Amino acid sequence: MQKFYIFLLIMFCAIITFAQEATIEGKVTGSDVFGSIPAPLVGVNILVKNTTTGTSTGLNGEFSLNVDDLPVDLVFSYIGYEKKTITISSDGFLDVLLIVDIYSSEDVVIVGSRFRPRTSITSPVPIDNIKLKDLQSTSQTSFDKMLHYTVPSFNSTQQTISDATAHFDPADLRGLGPSRTLVLINGKRKNPSALVYINDTPGKGDVGVDMNSIPINAIKRVEILRDGASAQYGSDAIAGVINIILNDQTEKTVIGAYSGITAEGDGFQIGATVNTGLKIGEDGFLNVSTGYSNQEETNRAGTPGRDGLFGVVFDDPTLLDGTHPWVAANPDLRMRIGLPNMKTANTYYNGKINIEDVGEVYSFGGLVFREGLSYALYRAPYWIPDEFFIKHKEGTVYQGFQPTFETSIFDAQWTTGFRSQTNDWNYDLSYTFGSNTVDYKVDNSINLDLEELSPTIFDPGGYEFNNNIINFDISKLLFQKLFVSIGTEFRQENFITIAGGEASFFGGGVQSFPGLQPQNAVDAKRTNVGVYLDLGLDITENIFLGGATRFEDYSDFGENVSFKVTGRVKTSDNKFSVRGSISSGFRAPSLHQIFLSNIQTLISAGTVSNQGTFDNDSPVLRQLGVDKLKEETSINISFGIASRPIDGLFVSVDVFQIDLDDRIVYSSAIFVDEDDTTSTVGKILQANSITSLKFFINAVNTRTQGIDIVATYDWGKLRLNLAASFLDHSIEGRINTPKVLEDDGIDIFDRKEQSRILTARPTEKVILGASYDFDPLTFGVTGIYFGSVTWQHAGDAAFDQTFAAKVLTDLFATLRITNEISFTVSVNNLFDVFPDVIDTKGDFVTDLGGRFKYPWEVNQFGFNGRIVLATVNFTL
Numbered sequence: 001m002q003k004f005y006i007f008l009l010i011m012f013c014a015i016i017t018f019a020q021e022a023t024i025e026g027k028v029t030g031s032d033v034f035g036s037i038p039a040p041l042v043g044v045n046i047l048v049k050n051t052t053t054g055t056s057t058g059l060n061g062e063f064s065l066n067v068d069d070l071p072v073d074l075v076f077s078y079i080g081y082e083k084k085t086i087t088i089s090s091d092g093f094l095d096v097l098l099i100v101d102i103y104s105s106e107d108v109v110i111v112g113s114r115f116r117p118r119t120s121i122t123s124p125v126p127i128d129n130i131k132l133k134d135l136q137s138t139s140q141t142s143f144d145k146m147l148h149y150t151v152p153s154f155n156s157t158q159q160t161i162s163d164a165t166a167h168f169d170p171a172d173l174r175g176l177g178p179s180r181t182l183v184l185i186n187g188k189r190k191n192p193s194a195l196v197y198i199n200d201t202p203g204k205g206d207v208g209v210d211m212n213s214i215p216i217n218a219i220k221r222v223e224i225l226r227d228g229a230s231a232q233y234g235s236d237a238i239a240g241v242i243n244i245i246l247n248d249q250t251e252k253t254v255i256g257a258y259s260g261i262t263a264e265g266d267g268f269q270i271g272a273t274v275n276t277g278l279k280i281g282e283d284g285f286l287n288v289s290t291g292y293s294n295q296e297e298t299n300r301a302g303t304p305g306r307d308g309l310f311g312v313v314f315d316d317p318t319l320l321d322g323t324h325p326w327v328a329a330n331p332d333l334r335m336r337i338g339l340p341n342m343k344t345a346n347t348y349y350n351g352k353i354n355i356e357d358v359g360e361v362y363s364f365g366g367l368v369f370r371e372g373l374s375y376a377l378y379r380a381p382y383w384i385p386d387e388f389f390i391k392h393k394e395g396t397v398y399q400g401f402q403p404t405f406e407t408s409i410f411d412a413q414w415t416t417g418f419r420s421q422t423n424d425w426n427y428d429l430s431y432t433f434g435s436n437t438v439d440y441k442v443d444n445s446i447n448l449d450l451e452e453l454s455p456t457i458f459d460p461g462g463y464e465f466n467n468n469i470i471n472f473d474i475s476k477l478l479f480q481k482l483f484v485s486i487g488t489e490f491r492q493e494n495f496i497t498i499a500g501g502e503a504s505f506f507g508g509g510v511q512s513f514p515g516l517q518p519q520n521a522v523d524a525k526r527t528n529v530g531v532y533l534d535l536g537l538d539i540t541e542n543i544f545l546g547g548a549t550r551f552e553d554y555s556d557f558g559e560n561v562s563f564k565v566t567g568r569v570k571t572s573d574n575k576f577s578v579r580g581s582i583s584s585g586f587r588a589p590s591l592h593q594i595f596l597s598n599i600q601t602l603i604s605a606g607t608v609s610n611q612g613t614f615d616n617d618s619p620v621l622r623q624l625g626v627d628k629l630k631e632e633t634s635i636n637i638s639f640g641i642a643s644r645p646i647d648g649l650f651v652s653v654d655v656f657q658i659d660l661d662d663r664i665v666y667s668s669a670i671f672v673d674e675d676d677t678t679s680t681v682g683k684i685l686q687a688n689s690i691t692s693l694k695f696f697i698n699a700v701n702t703r704t705q706g707i708d709i710v711a712t713y714d715w716g717k718l719r720l721n722l723a724a725s726f727l728d729h730s731i732e733g734r735i736n737t738p739k740v741l742e743d744d745g746i747d748i749f750d751r752k753e754q755s756r757i758l759t760a761r762p763t764e765k766v767i768l769g770a771s772y773d774f775d776p777l778t779f780g781v782t783g784i785y786f787g788s789v790t791w792q793h794a795g796d797a798a799f800d801q802t803f804a805a806k807v808l809t810d811l812f813a814t815l816r817i818t819n820e821i822s823f824t825v826s827v828n829n830l831f832d833v834f835p836d837v838i839d840t841k842g843d844f845v846t847d848l849g850g851r852f853k854y855p856w857e858v859n860q861f862g863f864n865g866r867i868v869l870a871t872v873n874f875t876l
Helices: 002-020 132-138 143-148 163-167 309-313 315-319 327-328 447-452 591-595 621-622 680-687 739-743 751-758
Strands: 022-030 045-048 052-057 061-068 072-077 084-088 093-098 127-132 154-156 171-173 181-185 219-223 242-247 253-260 269-280 284-295 341-354 359-375 404-422 425-443 459-479 482-497 522-538 545-552 558-570 576-587 598-604 607-613 630-642 649-666 692-694 696-715 720-732 764-775 777-786 789-793 799-802 806-816 821-828 866-876
Touching: 022 072, 045 061, 052 061, 084 093, 127 132, 132 143, 143 154, 163 359, 163 404, 163 425, 171 181, 269 341, 269 598, 309 315, 459 591, 482 591, 482 598, 522 591, 522 621, 621 680, 649 751, 720 751, 751 789
Parallel strands: 022 093, 181 242, 607 692
Antiparallel strands: 022 061, 045 052, 045 072, 072 084, 127 219, 154 171, 219 242, 253 269, 253 866, 269 284, 284 341, 341 359, 359 404, 404 425, 425 459, 459 482, 482 522, 522 545, 545 558, 558 576, 576 630, 598 607, 630 649, 649 696, 696 720, 720 764, 764 777, 777 806, 789 799, 806 821, 821 866
């Protein structure tokens, strides 16, 4: 009988235990990027609240979880979606819908995928996700320079004595030039600038987005896709894509002010910003940013104590040895070489309004206005004789003069669109307008041919670029695993050249920058239509395969078809993935490159001359055998791994190769002997009163190979980060030289121009940083290794110079005085490092007779030296 009671007791306990256990089953769905259609989510984390008990969803978004008792609180979390807590009181199949929250998440990335959000580790292509606080810790005040000191594959350095280029600063990814980096704002194409870079700087011959026109306080984070993406986004996305996510906060108003100065006591800068946001309805918002900044010039000119350049030109030994009275009194030749003076005002906004049961209307954009002032070469009195310059005399002794080059730059973008869903299809219809204009002014100069009638202030003209873009995208999940996106883009582009006042181009034109002439004026338009198909298939929970193709039809040069295939295999715990892609890309010749024509005053080979650029439609180029411009094409291959081996540690390594064919370049100066008036080139030069000519041409095939390494480690309040990029550029095959020029032995793309696309940017760049939050003080230090760069002489390798690698150190410290007030002091280039000094090796043209102390045609990090910046932020 005792055994019987024991048996009953055991059975009773088992029944009680069984009654307390429960199995919860269900399915988790969420909306994709463009709408709210429920789609299964794979890998959603499901935890019993305040415990470690949990599971994750499988391929169809389904899950099963055993719990000890009911009721129980389950927490559902998935990157890119709002976290959700549900109380479960009884058995039954559970349907859980997660609400997409793309722009609020700092871990999710959306560029490179038109489907559900992904993280850096689950993406099939390499993507950097740069937070605003990372950008602001660089001691820089402009967006492009912040990226330069944060992302190894990105380059943008300040230019000088380069006309309008000094006011824009060419920027690129992977050293492939500004034209081959696509920039998006909230996923929509940003308009390029009105300027084509034709001065002797990195990026020469290219057209890029005006990165200085994007205010930093309007930005929430930045995604950088380091892979070709023409099949998804169209022209320009050969080196990669930069997607700028605008600020969307609605909880506060942040007022910031900053001021900085260089160790030399110049380059003073001051600025103020305001960002505020508010909610509109239940899920709508409006965020507005505005700011103003003023940057003063720096001067890092050489002090040669002689003028080797004009000593050679005029064969004057007193200039060569420095005994000339004016040179002896002005050992720096009165040059100003450094940052330009720049004033900037901007306003940006970002917002959306939800329409219940219909969809959402969104809109964003902004206006940026800049005024810049930089300098041309100082006109010494032995260069421009006194008798021509009655208006330029200083007192009773004529001292020469230094022309100023001034710009008024206006950039605008505005996008509005509507997202919704119909019959299980998500759709997004949007319109974007973009515009960039630059107007020039030359002051303190003169037109020699007007003699005493010459004014001293000139209007040399300007440029304008506008585009209008309509996008329509639809997407759907089929069979619970195949994502389909189809879309089209219509784009109209307009490039305008505005002629200058007659005094600026009469005769030889104004000193320093002859004005744009009526024959240079152009109002060119073109349209293109693109259609794409983008597919993504989750073959299993851990295997993803994607593919895209795009057809483009341009009204001027014709059609193009591009493709892309991507793949990724990951582990179930999302701690390791292998990824790869292969794609074709293209870049349409810009309207700037097709229609630009002008005359520049240059110093080349020891002479001062006027050089003419002929537009691609010019009959002159047909005489020379130069073909009409066509599209550049590329093949991109990448392979990489990404891993989170332990909590807080992320590591990725990606290798890649980019083969770029028919690359458009700006030719070398084409000239012949002065007495040659019978050759084709000689006749053209004489007929146009110029000493040399240049043009754009599809001339070069290049190969870029490289490896990118990214590692971050977060351990409590400590954060460590490593990012590195190693590149190798090469020219493949022979230069495409027209037969007419080849027969005359003319080199259309000489050694100097080749170095501009091969070695003008560092091919090695490593960034190593650490920060620690001591609460209320946060301290950080970063070391940046800039690899060597090489300048090549146009015709003689003996004059080449390699500028050695350098390491810069940055510091920052932020003190949170209260919850509302913080104060930051940051130092860029703590140890005041400068590039190597130019070694002319006897060639006075290399440094323009000693005027330039540091390299400017090739560039690692500029030559401003140490910069100290103080920032204060008030949160209301």
